[in-house]
Amino acid sequence: MPELPEVESTVRYLKERVEGLSIERAVILWHRTIALNRGKSFSQQVAGATITEVFRRGKLVGMRLAGASDQFLFTHLRMSGSLDVLPSSFDVAPHDRVIIFLSNGKSIRFNDTRKFGRMYLTPSPDEVVRSLGVEPLSAEFTPELLQRLLAGRKRAIKPALLDQSLIAGLGNIYVDESLWRSGIHPLSPCSSLPEDAWRSLRRSIQEILSEAVSLLGTDFGDGVVDGGMYRPSVYGRTGERCPRCSGEISRIVVGQRGTHLCLSCQPKPRKARHRVKLTRGAKAPSQKRRKR
DNA sequence: CAAACTCCCTGTTAGC
DNA sequence: TGCTAACAGGGAGTTT
Structure with missing residues (x-):
């Protein structure tokens, strides 16, 4: 599952492939992936914009979009998401959720098997990033x-x-x-x-x-x-x-x-309030099961 | 306010 | 071997 290092890798991958390119159109294949989008349709909003910067904040992939009005597109990969850049002529793959077609004949594919991933489109990045804590690789993290x-x-x-x-x-x-x-x-x-x-x-x-x-x-x-x-x-x-x-x-x-x-390198705290359940032991009955 | 719980999803796997 | 139900997990939203 993508955490900071995997997201950082994704950002570096995207940086050299999409920075400076413009977006022609976008296709949404699973609507709930678009979690935040003010105004017109997602595709209308991003069409014509130029991707001027790809960056990371926490586990979010950020893209600065310069167009009629500046926007930020954030992607959270959650459990199973990935962002790839492929020729636009390639077929839609199973689990592709969003495809962003670019000006150079390629397209960004947001593939996400479990559908937990989300995209956020907003003019103010703070809306998405505000609640995040310190970057653990920054000098600030003392x-x-x-x-x-x-x-x-x-x-x-x-x-x-x-x-x-x-x-x-x-x-x-x-x-x-x-x-x-x-x-x-x-x-x-x-x-x-x-x-x-x-x-x-x-x-x-x-x-x-x-x-x-x-x-x-x-x-x-x-x-x-x-x-x-x-x-x-x-x-x-x-x-x-x-x-x-x-x-x-x-x-x-x-x-x-x-x-x-x-357990020998990481000794148990004296008064752990939680029970410690070993996988190898008898399995505890799962008491929480949803009803729907 | 902090902390814990619920739910969203589907591929994989444990159990019978 | 074949089937089913449990399991996994990040974080938004809800409850304690």
Whole structure:
């Protein structure tokens, strides 16, 4: 699933292929993908505009569109989204949701199997980006800031790190990886972490994100959007050996999210309020099932 | 106000 | 082997 490094890769890919080109028209194949669009139809709004800049903010791909009135087009890839640039003569692919035809005979294809991805078209970027927290690879992201953001909270560290309004761009993979590298249990209440944890955690987050960015994202083999070379140490490696201590990697659930960790490198906090459910054990009955 | 829960989706997989 | 139901997950919206 695309997180900051994968989105950064997408942005770099798009930068060299679409910056400076103009949009001829757009076709919406799944209407709900367009989550924000003031005024006329999406296609009418973007037709004729020039893509002057492609950038990233958190997990969002941003495009500045210069036209009759300036617009910003943001794309959130969510779970399964990808943006590709293909010759316009190529057929529509399964799961293509939006196609943007460009002036050079190519087109941007927003492909999104699970339909969670969204596009936001707006004249004011702040409307989309306002709620996002600090960029974790920026100089602004200091140990002091991290501590100030989190230390006063009672919630577990993992859901706090996933909160995009605090830090923008971390997802399940890189949070698990960062907590492992810093030896912090994901259920540790933020307020229980020692002073030096914040320095370590900031360092782990930046190291891992930088490494993943330079390797073009995480290698899954099955992902359409990923395809990078970053190899997780614990994420998705339940039952395998911890690279640091050779202990067994466990999988638990934290805040409804699958969570991977090494229990000997990341000792359990004393008074975890949540139950720890091991995948390998007897499966707990799932108490929440929707009714419709 | 912070935190937790619900729902959106479909390909994959566990379980029988 | 074939089928079904559970599962996965980011974040907007809702509830506690």
